[in-house]
Amino acid sequence: MSEHYATFINNFSLPIIIETWQVLCFGLSEMKSITVNPREKIIMGSITGEWFINSLITDKDTRRKWKSSGYESRLGQEIGKFRNKPCMRGEYSWVYNNDFEIVYDTAEQVAIFSKK
Secondary structure (H helix, E strand, C coil): CCCEEEEEEECCCCCEEEEEEEEEECCEEEEEEEEECCCCEEEEEECCCEEEEECCCCCHHHHHHHHHCCCHHHCCCEEEEEECCCCCCCCCEEECCCCEEEEEECCCCEEEEEEC
Protein backbone atom coordinates (compact mmCIF):
# COMPACT_ATOMS: atom_id res chain seq x y z
CA MET A 1 0.00 0.00 0.00
CA SER A 2 1.45 3.33 -1.00
CA GLU A 3 0.80 6.36 1.13
CA HIS A 4 -0.63 9.63 -0.16
CA TYR A 5 0.16 12.97 1.48
CA ALA A 6 -1.78 16.21 1.70
CA THR A 7 -1.29 19.48 3.50
CA PHE A 8 -4.22 20.69 5.55
CA ILE A 9 -4.77 24.20 6.91
CA ASN A 10 -7.42 24.97 9.53
CA ASN A 11 -8.50 28.50 8.67
CA PHE A 12 -11.37 28.31 11.19
CA SER A 13 -11.35 29.95 14.63
CA LEU A 14 -11.82 26.63 16.51
CA PRO A 15 -9.94 23.30 16.62
CA ILE A 16 -11.27 20.51 14.40
CA ILE A 17 -10.42 16.83 13.95
CA ILE A 18 -8.97 15.36 10.76
CA GLU A 19 -8.93 11.56 10.28
CA THR A 20 -7.66 9.09 7.73
CA TRP A 21 -6.53 5.49 7.39
CA GLN A 22 -2.81 4.89 7.95
CA VAL A 23 -0.62 1.79 7.98
CA LEU A 24 -0.21 0.35 11.46
CA CYS A 25 2.09 -2.65 10.90
CA PHE A 26 2.20 -6.01 9.15
CA GLY A 27 -0.26 -4.82 6.49
CA LEU A 28 -2.83 -3.72 9.07
CA SER A 29 -4.24 -0.23 9.07
CA GLU A 30 -5.94 2.05 11.58
CA MET A 31 -7.96 5.25 11.53
CA LYS A 32 -5.72 8.05 12.83
CA SER A 33 -7.18 11.25 14.27
CA ILE A 34 -5.38 14.55 14.74
CA THR A 35 -6.69 17.71 16.37
CA VAL A 36 -5.82 20.69 14.18
CA ASN A 37 -5.85 24.02 15.99
CA PRO A 38 -6.89 27.34 14.45
CA ARG A 39 -4.42 28.61 11.83
CA GLU A 40 -2.43 25.37 12.13
CA LYS A 41 -0.97 23.65 9.07
CA ILE A 42 -0.26 19.91 9.06
CA ILE A 43 0.90 17.29 6.58
CA MET A 44 -0.86 13.96 6.97
CA GLY A 45 -0.37 10.67 5.15
CA SER A 46 -3.22 8.42 4.09
CA ILE A 47 -3.38 4.98 2.48
CA THR A 48 -6.77 5.83 0.92
CA GLY A 49 -6.07 9.37 -0.29
CA GLU A 50 -9.16 10.53 1.63
CA TRP A 51 -9.26 12.69 4.75
CA PHE A 52 -12.33 13.28 6.92
CA ILE A 53 -13.03 16.44 8.95
CA ASN A 54 -15.25 16.33 11.99
CA SER A 55 -16.12 17.97 15.29
CA LEU A 56 -15.98 14.85 17.47
CA ILE A 57 -14.25 16.89 20.17
CA THR A 58 -13.69 15.16 23.51
CA ASP A 59 -11.63 17.82 25.27
CA LYS A 60 -13.96 19.69 27.67
CA ASP A 61 -12.32 23.10 27.22
CA THR A 62 -12.49 22.83 23.42
CA ARG A 63 -16.13 21.69 23.55
CA ARG A 64 -16.90 24.74 25.72
CA LYS A 65 -15.25 27.00 23.08
CA TRP A 66 -17.40 25.45 20.34
CA LYS A 67 -20.55 25.97 22.43
CA SER A 68 -19.73 29.56 23.40
CA SER A 69 -19.04 30.37 19.73
CA GLY A 70 -22.55 29.26 18.76
CA TYR A 71 -21.58 25.93 17.18
CA GLU A 72 -23.05 23.59 19.79
CA SER A 73 -25.35 22.02 17.20
CA ARG A 74 -22.29 21.20 15.04
CA LEU A 75 -20.43 19.30 17.78
CA GLY A 76 -20.05 15.57 17.19
CA GLN A 77 -20.69 15.77 13.45
CA GLU A 78 -18.77 14.81 10.35
CA ILE A 79 -18.20 18.14 8.63
CA GLY A 80 -16.81 16.99 5.31
CA LYS A 81 -13.96 15.30 3.52
CA PHE A 82 -11.39 15.86 0.81
CA ARG A 83 -9.35 13.66 -1.51
CA ASN A 84 -6.09 14.05 -3.35
CA LYS A 85 -7.62 12.63 -6.56
CA PRO A 86 -10.95 13.71 -8.04
CA CYS A 87 -14.06 11.58 -7.94
CA MET A 88 -15.82 10.63 -11.19
CA ARG A 89 -17.52 14.07 -11.25
CA GLY A 90 -14.16 15.82 -10.84
CA GLU A 91 -14.72 16.97 -7.26
CA TYR A 92 -12.02 16.96 -4.59
CA SER A 93 -13.97 18.03 -1.49
CA TRP A 94 -17.40 17.73 0.11
CA VAL A 95 -19.00 19.61 3.01
CA TYR A 96 -22.12 18.33 4.76
CA ASN A 97 -23.48 21.64 6.09
CA ASN A 98 -23.59 25.24 4.92
CA ASP A 99 -21.45 26.75 7.69
CA PHE A 100 -18.09 25.64 6.29
CA GLU A 101 -16.11 25.10 3.11
CA ILE A 102 -13.09 23.10 2.02
CA VAL A 103 -11.04 24.44 -0.86
CA TYR A 104 -8.57 21.96 -2.36
CA ASP A 105 -5.65 23.32 -4.39
CA THR A 106 -4.76 20.48 -6.77
CA ALA A 107 -1.40 21.94 -7.83
CA GLU A 108 -0.10 22.30 -4.25
CA GLN A 109 -2.18 19.44 -2.76
CA VAL A 110 -3.38 21.72 0.02
CA ALA A 111 -6.84 21.61 1.60
CA ILE A 112 -7.99 24.76 3.36
CA PHE A 113 -10.89 24.48 5.81
CA SER A 114 -12.75 27.66 6.76
CA LYS A 115 -16.07 29.17 7.77
CA LYS A 116 -18.11 30.52 4.87
